[in-house]
Each structure stands twice: as structure tokens, then as C-alpha cells.
Amino acid sequence: MKANSQDQRKVIWVALGGLLCFLASQWYRSSASSDLIISGYPVLTLLGGFVAAAACIGIYNQSWLFQTQKLTLRRVLITTLFLLIGLFELIHIVSYAEEVPSGAMMESEFSLKMMTLGSVVCTAGLLLIYVVREKEIALPRKFLLFSGTLGTFIMLYTLGVQEWIWLPKLTEEGLLSGTFTRIHLLTGLLCGITAVVLFLKWKKGKDGDLPSILCGALCFFYGEGYLVSAAEVNDLNLLFAMWMNCMGYFFIQKGLYTTVVDTPFLKQQAAEAKMNYIAHHDDVTGLPNRRRLSQRLRTLLDDAVEQEQLVGVLVLNINRFKTINDSLGQQAANRVLRQVGQRLKHSSLPGEEVYGLGRDEFVITMTDFWTTENALRRTRSILQLFEKPVMVDGNDYHITLGIGIAIYPHDGGSPEEIIQNADTALHNAKEQGIELNRYAHAMQMKAQERLQLENDLRKALDRGQFYLVYQPQINLASGMIVGMEALVRWQHPQRGPISPAEFIPLAEESGLIVPLGEWVLREACAQNKLWQEAGYRKLCVSVNLSMRQFRHSHLLDNISGILRETGLEPVWLELEITESMTFDKDRAFEQLRKIKEIGVHISIDDFGTGYSSLHYLKDLPIDRLKIDRSFVNEVMEDSNNAAIVSTITSMAHHLQLKVTAEGVENEAQLLFLRDQHCHEAQGYFFSKPIVAADFEKRFLRDVDKPTG
Structure with missing residues (x-):
């Protein structure tokens, strides 16, 4: 980030303001009355000293506001330096008072030595910190760092009080000695060198904290100027120097705040915005994608219920697009898609939104209409948009669209159902060779089948038609199994296996789902306990929680009761929730906190497909993020999916969360995830979900021999 004009103005104001203050203070000092010096000097000095000490300790504390697995060398050194300076400032001010025969209070010899040592350490330390090469280091132990700093202070303090070693007397009969002036002259030169070094680094535009640190160095430089100009022990220049140093500490603290808080927060915001954009936009057309469509359509349907309006969903498909792709090539075909998307978007009316579903499909949602005929009339006008050809590489190409339309609430009651029915209408139109078709219930008999299936579902649990399968979770570093996910399956007596979807x-x-979820939880815990009692290595079993289960008022009691009933320790159970369950933050946080208190692990399943605000994600009491299989499946073919996986993994490491990737199907995906330092993975590459007996034989019995 290059130096901006605002930072430049700030530095110029500090430089010029400091110079003007110096000149004005020298004029005031020469005209100030002795009464003011005697009466006001000690109070202002004590106040300034305590402010300086508090500011230094504040800088030290601020350095530890956000502790990550790694810190920068500069941040650790600043922490150490200003703790050291704070100790000198504190000793300086508590040893300040020395009464003279006239009854006035003034700086003691010892106090001046502490102030001088603090100035030397501050200037030399800042120069060293910004000369050495910046790098990341492992998080040091705070106790050891504090102890080392305290030991350094004691050593310097001991040397400072021994006049014969290196620091002779600084005062002679109420006057400041030549030694005092020479030391602070050299210190001032070091401050000037430090300011030049900081200015050169700032011009290279490497760090956002440098303008404030540079302002602090300028304040220290003027502070040393005051000290060099001082002549007596009770000289006002000593007071001016102290308050100028306080300003320097303020700027240092502001610069550190930029490093510790502002910059990471801005980077986190940028990563969040990038991840959300990639996850919710089609990479070819730039239009909102299916994930965004589902979210938006749910809002539209909720609003339509309240306002008694209709919502239309149009699924559009480019006819013979495969021929276009094969004849023109992938890049030219993508340009066709972008032009189609832009034409639809630019011609959209109020109440209409355009989405890209990938490949050659688009969706338009419509809300500003009152009858079905109005919707059909508008749909026909959309078809007319493509009577004009699209231009690709200087050539005109005529394309046609097929459109299927479904209208809420007549043609479905949920976003998924409306989209599916519009898609069914589109395919029916293609079969009939027409451009436009509205969904009709006669196209399929799903409603009756759905009702029958629901009736069978109510009886299935009592009749023992459900069973669990287990999919292993593998540690990518060691290759060993570290857990398993329990998944429910339904064996219908007439229809056979029914898909969980x-x-x-x-x-x-x-x-x-509530009684079914309790059965799954009880069965998974009981099976895991049986395997533990058989002597196999203890593994954690993961169980999915549904939205209804998560919101159930007796969830915690049910979990605790099942754990007591099965005898499974809480640490060997992990509950998986989805991002959407955390929308009601207060309620979700409280529920998760209670679950964590009993020792059960928590993970967020299908992460990346919903919307998670990183502002509160960092505070969620969770242990793991599970990357959705939709990102992993095409991670080697789609750079956007690769970027999402990399971003999620990096973010999880910074939040000190574990990461599990779902849907790993080949070795290339596995190697990519391993390079991203993903902790664990599961998928068909390792094993499809299998029944308990097969899981025991394949992953427990042949790997870990029973010990008892």
C-alpha cells in the first residue's frame, strides 16, 4: 500500500507543528515567571510522567490483543521495548521529588538518570527494530518474554546507578552537566536517523503503521531537542520534553493498533468479500449463481406470502449450445454466455433479477406482476430479445432460447421446488420442440408419490427400516483414520433404498427429523461405545444435526441422556451443524456454548455454501470447518473452487480450527488438500459410507488389533 496523501499530511503537520511548538516554548520559557515554574512545574511533571508510563504499558498490553499461532519479529520486539521503557518511566517519576533549600521540588539526580536511560533505550531500540529484517516467528511464551524484559531492566538499572561504570553525574548544584547535554545530543541524532529510516521504508509502501511510527520518532526527536536546550534541573524544557514524549508514545500506540487490529481486520474483510463473491457468482458470466438464487428466492417467497403476490421463476437454456461450444471453442462459447447474460441483465425490468447457473442455463425471477398471463407475456418479450444476433470475434451468431416457467404459489411451495418445476417445464418444452412452457402438475406425479413416501416415512422408524452407514475421516498428514461420520439410510420394503436427498x-x-435424529445419535453413540469396549482405538463419531433438532428446546438434555445411556464419553462425539443454523446469533451461540460445556465437539458442515460473517465466526464455540464437496469436486479444474478451498483452509488455521474436506474422489484432490495443510478428509477415494460390520473389518479390525 503506497503512502497516501492523508498520511503525508499527518507527517507534515507533526513535523511543522513540533517545530513551531519548540520555538514557541523557548520564547515562553524565556519569559515565564519563577512563580509559575515553582508552583506548576512539579504537578505537571508528575502528571506527564504517569501518563508516559501508562502509555508504554498500554503499548505492551495492546501487542497481545490478538494472539495468533505466529507473530512478527517487529511486534514482539516493540512489546519488549515499551515494557522496558515503561519501567524506566515509572521509576523516573516515582523517584522524581527532591526538595531544595528554597522549599521547591525538582528532579533528583537518580530520576534524571532513569529518564536518560529510558530515552537512550527507546531511541536505540526503535532504530534496531526497523533496521532488522521483518519476519514471522512462533508465538513466544508471554511469561518468558516478560521475565527477560524485567531482567534486562534490572541489569540496566544496576549499571545506571553506578557512576563509576559509565554514567557520571548529570547535575552540578542545580545545573545540568555537559554529560547530560552530550548524551541527549547523541540520542537526538539517533532519533533523526530513525526518522530517516522510517521515512525511506514508508516511501516503499510496505507497512501501513509506518506513518504513525514516523510521527512518534519525530516527537522523540523534538523531545531530545528540548533536553539538549535545558540548562537547569527545574528547566521548563524538561517538562516540554516529557509531554512531547507522551505524544510520541501516542503515535507509537496508534501505529501498533494499525498493525494489530486495523490491517488484519481489513485483510479479513477482503478475504471474506472475495470468498463470498466467488461462492455466490458464476465465474463465466459474473452473474449471481445458484447459491445466491436459493437465498434470494427464499426471501422473495416469504415476502410474497405477506403481500399476497406471485413470484415467477424462469429457467432459460441456450438451444444447441453444445454445437456452439464444439464449433467455436470454449473461450468463444464463454463470450457467448457473457453476452447472453448481459443482454438479459440490461433488459431486466423492476422486480426482475438474473442469475447464471453455469454451463448454458440462466434463471430470471419475477415479482412485479399480478396474473399468470402477465408473466407469460413478459416471458415472450424475453424471447424476442434474441431476435438480434450476438457478435463473437467480429461474427454474428443467431441463437435461440428455451424457457420453462413456474409460478409461486401455484407451482411449488419452496425455492428448490419452484426451480425444479421450472426446469421440468423447460425440459418438457424441449421434448415438444417449443420455446416456452409453463409447469403443469400433469408433467409428473411427484405430489402423490411425495404424500405416499411421507406416510411410509412415519412408519419406517417403528418398523426398523433405518440403518446407519459410516464413512471414515482420514488424517492427511499421517494417513491414519481419526474419525467417522455416521449417516442414516432407509431400506424401503417395496421401493428398496431411498436416497437421503x-x-x-x-x-x-x-x-x-427430530425423533429420527435422536435415533441416529443414539445408534451412533452406542456403536462407537461397542467398538471401544472391543478394544479398538478410540475414534470420534460425527453426527449431523438438523435445523429442527438444533432449535429444539430439549436438545442438550437429549444429548446428555444419550451419552449417559450409551456410556460414551462426550469427547468421542462430534455434532455437525450448518451455517444457516447460526443466523440467529444469540440463540445459536447459547445453544453451542451449552453443548461445548459438556465436552462434545462441534463442526460446521458444508462450509462455504451459506453465508458466514467472519466478524462473529471467530467467536463461535466450534472446533472444525468441513469444506463442502461442491468445492472439492472440481478443485483441480476450477480455479475459483481452488481459491475458495485455499481461503477457507487459511482462515481456519488463523482461527485455530481444524479443517475437514468432504467429497475427496481422487489422488489429485488429496494432494492439493495436503498442500493447503488441510487436516482431514473424507470421500469415495478412501471409502464410500459402509455398514458397521464392513467398517469394523476394513478400518478397525485389520488396522488396530483388539487389546482386550
């Missing part, structure tokens, strides 16, 4: 949403909507 089909019966889980039904269970959610009907409320059956």
Missing part, C-alpha cells in the same frame, strides 16, 4: 427434506418438513 429424497427422505431427509420430507422428514424436515414433517417434523419427523
Whole structure:
């Protein structure tokens, strides 16, 4: 980040303001009355001394506001330096008072030595810190750092009080000696050199804290100027120097705040914005993608219920796009997609939003209409937009679209259902060879099948038709199994295996997910305890929590009761939640905190597919982030997915969370995740979810022999 005009103005104001203050103070000093000096000097000096000591200790404390796994060398050295200076300032001020025969109070010889030592250490330390090469270091132990700093202070303090070693007397009968002047003259020169070094580094634009640190160095430089100009022990220049140093400490603290708080926060905001943009926008057209569509459509449907309005969803597809792709090539085909997306976006009316679903599909949501006929009329006008050709590489190409439309609430009750029904209408239109088709219930008999399936679902738990399968979780560093995820399956007596994607949403909507979730939790805990009692190595079992379960008032009692009933220790259970469960922050935080208190681990499943504010994610009582399989599946083909995985992994490391990648299917994905320092992974590359007996044989019995 290059030096900006605001920082330049700040430095110029400090430089000129300090010079003007110096000149004005010298004029005032020459005209000040002795009464003012005698009556006001000690109080102002004591006040300034305590402010200086407090500022130095504040700098030390601020350095530890945010502790990560690694700190910079500069930050650790500044922490040590200003703790040391703070001790000198404190000793300086508590040893200040010395009564003279006239009854006045003035600086003692010892006090001046402490002040001088503090000035020398401050100037030399700052110069050293900004001359040495900056690098990251491991987090040091705070106790050892404090002890080392205290030991250094005691050593310098001991040398300072021994006149015959290196520091002779600084006063002679109330006057400041030539030694005092020479020491502070050299210290002032060092301050000037430090300011030049900081200015040169600032011009290179490497660090955002340098302008404030430079202002602090300038204040120290003027402070030394006051000390060089001082003649007597009770000279006002000593007071002016102290208050100028206080200003220097203020600027140092401000610069450190920039390093510790502002810069990391801005980087975190940028990473969050980048991750959210990539996760919610199509990389070819730049339009909002399916994830954003689902979120937005849910809001539109909720608003439509309150306002009794209609919501239309149009799914658009470019006809014969594969031919365009094969004949023009991928890059030219992408330019066609971008032009189609821009034409749809620029022609959209109030109440319409355009989304890109990838490949050759787009979605338009419509809200500003009152009848189905209005929606169909608007849809036909969209088709007319492409009567004009699109231009690619100087050539005109005529394209046509197919459109399927579904209208809420007539054609579905949820975002997923509306999108699916519009897509069904589109495919039906293509089969019939027409451009536009509205969804009709006669296109498929899903409603009856859905009702029958829900009835069967209510009986399935009592009839023992559910069973669990387990998928191993592998540590990428060691290659060893470290856990397993328990997943529920339904074996229908007539239809055979029912996909979880089909019966889980039904269970959610009907409320059956709560008893089903309790059964899964109890079964998983019991099985894990059986394996532990058989002598196998202890592993953590992960169980998914549904939204209804998470919001259930008796969730904590149910978890505690199941753990007592099965005898499984809480540490061997991990509960998986989704990002959407944390939208109600206060309620979610309280629920998670209670779960953590009993010793159960918590992870966020399918991370990256929802919206997580990093501002409160860092405070969530969680242990792990699970990267959604949709990012992992194409991590080697899609640079955006690779960027998302890398960003999530890096962020988790900084938040000191574990990371598990889902959906690993090949060795290339595994190697990529390992390079990103992802902790664990699961997926078909290791094993598909398998029943308990097969899991025991493959991952427990043949790997870890029973010990008892």
C-alpha cells in the first residue's frame, strides 16, 4: 500500500507543528515567571510522567490483543521495548521529588538518570527494530518474554546507578552537566536517523503503521531537542520534553493498533468479500449463481406470502449450445454466455433479477406482476430479445432460447421446488420442440408419490427400516483414520433404498427429523461405545444435526441422556451443524456454548455454501470447518473452487480450527488438500459410507488389533 496523501499530511503537520511548538516554548520559557515554574512545574511533571508510563504499558498490553499461532519479529520486539521503557518511566517519576533549600521540588539526580536511560533505550531500540529484517516467528511464551524484559531492566538499572561504570553525574548544584547535554545530543541524532529510516521504508509502501511510527520518532526527536536546550534541573524544557514524549508514545500506540487490529481486520474483510463473491457468482458470466438464487428466492417467497403476490421463476437454456461450444471453442462459447447474460441483465425490468447457473442455463425471477398471463407475456418479450444476433470475434451468431416457467404459489411451495418445476417445464418444452412452457402438475406425479413416501416415512422408524452407514475421516498428514461420520439410510420394503436427498427434506418438513435424529445419535453413540469396549482405538463419531433438532428446546438434555445411556464419553462425539443454523446469533451461540460445556465437539458442515460473517465466526464455540464437496469436486479444474478451498483452509488455521474436506474422489484432490495443510478428509477415494460390520473389518479390525 503506497503512502497516501492523508498520511503525508499527518507527517507534515507533526513535523511543522513540533517545530513551531519548540520555538514557541523557548520564547515562553524565556519569559515565564519563577512563580509559575515553582508552583506548576512539579504537578505537571508528575502528571506527564504517569501518563508516559501508562502509555508504554498500554503499548505492551495492546501487542497481545490478538494472539495468533505466529507473530512478527517487529511486534514482539516493540512489546519488549515499551515494557522496558515503561519501567524506566515509572521509576523516573516515582523517584522524581527532591526538595531544595528554597522549599521547591525538582528532579533528583537518580530520576534524571532513569529518564536518560529510558530515552537512550527507546531511541536505540526503535532504530534496531526497523533496521532488522521483518519476519514471522512462533508465538513466544508471554511469561518468558516478560521475565527477560524485567531482567534486562534490572541489569540496566544496576549499571545506571553506578557512576563509576559509565554514567557520571548529570547535575552540578542545580545545573545540568555537559554529560547530560552530550548524551541527549547523541540520542537526538539517533532519533533523526530513525526518522530517516522510517521515512525511506514508508516511501516503499510496505507497512501501513509506518506513518504513525514516523510521527512518534519525530516527537522523540523534538523531545531530545528540548533536553539538549535545558540548562537547569527545574528547566521548563524538561517538562516540554516529557509531554512531547507522551505524544510520541501516542503515535507509537496508534501505529501498533494499525498493525494489530486495523490491517488484519481489513485483510479479513477482503478475504471474506472475495470468498463470498466467488461462492455466490458464476465465474463465466459474473452473474449471481445458484447459491445466491436459493437465498434470494427464499426471501422473495416469504415476502410474497405477506403481500399476497406471485413470484415467477424462469429457467432459460441456450438451444444447441453444445454445437456452439464444439464449433467455436470454449473461450468463444464463454463470450457467448457473457453476452447472453448481459443482454438479459440490461433488459431486466423492476422486480426482475438474473442469475447464471453455469454451463448454458440462466434463471430470471419475477415479482412485479399480478396474473399468470402477465408473466407469460413478459416471458415472450424475453424471447424476442434474441431476435438480434450476438457478435463473437467480429461474427454474428443467431441463437435461440428455451424457457420453462413456474409460478409461486401455484407451482411449488419452496425455492428448490419452484426451480425444479421450472426446469421440468423447460425440459418438457424441449421434448415438444417449443420455446416456452409453463409447469403443469400433469408433467409428473411427484405430489402423490411425495404424500405416499411421507406416510411410509412415519412408519419406517417403528418398523426398523433405518440403518446407519459410516464413512471414515482420514488424517492427511499421517494417513491414519481419526474419525467417522455416521449417516442414516432407509431400506424401503417395496421401493428398496431411498436416497437421503429424497427422505431427509420430507422428514424436515414433517417434523419427523427430530425423533429420527435422536435415533441416529443414539445408534451412533452406542456403536462407537461397542467398538471401544472391543478394544479398538478410540475414534470420534460425527453426527449431523438438523435445523429442527438444533432449535429444539430439549436438545442438550437429549444429548446428555444419550451419552449417559450409551456410556460414551462426550469427547468421542462430534455434532455437525450448518451455517444457516447460526443466523440467529444469540440463540445459536447459547445453544453451542451449552453443548461445548459438556465436552462434545462441534463442526460446521458444508462450509462455504451459506453465508458466514467472519466478524462473529471467530467467536463461535466450534472446533472444525468441513469444506463442502461442491468445492472439492472440481478443485483441480476450477480455479475459483481452488481459491475458495485455499481461503477457507487459511482462515481456519488463523482461527485455530481444524479443517475437514468432504467429497475427496481422487489422488489429485488429496494432494492439493495436503498442500493447503488441510487436516482431514473424507470421500469415495478412501471409502464410500459402509455398514458397521464392513467398517469394523476394513478400518478397525485389520488396522488396530483388539487389546482386550
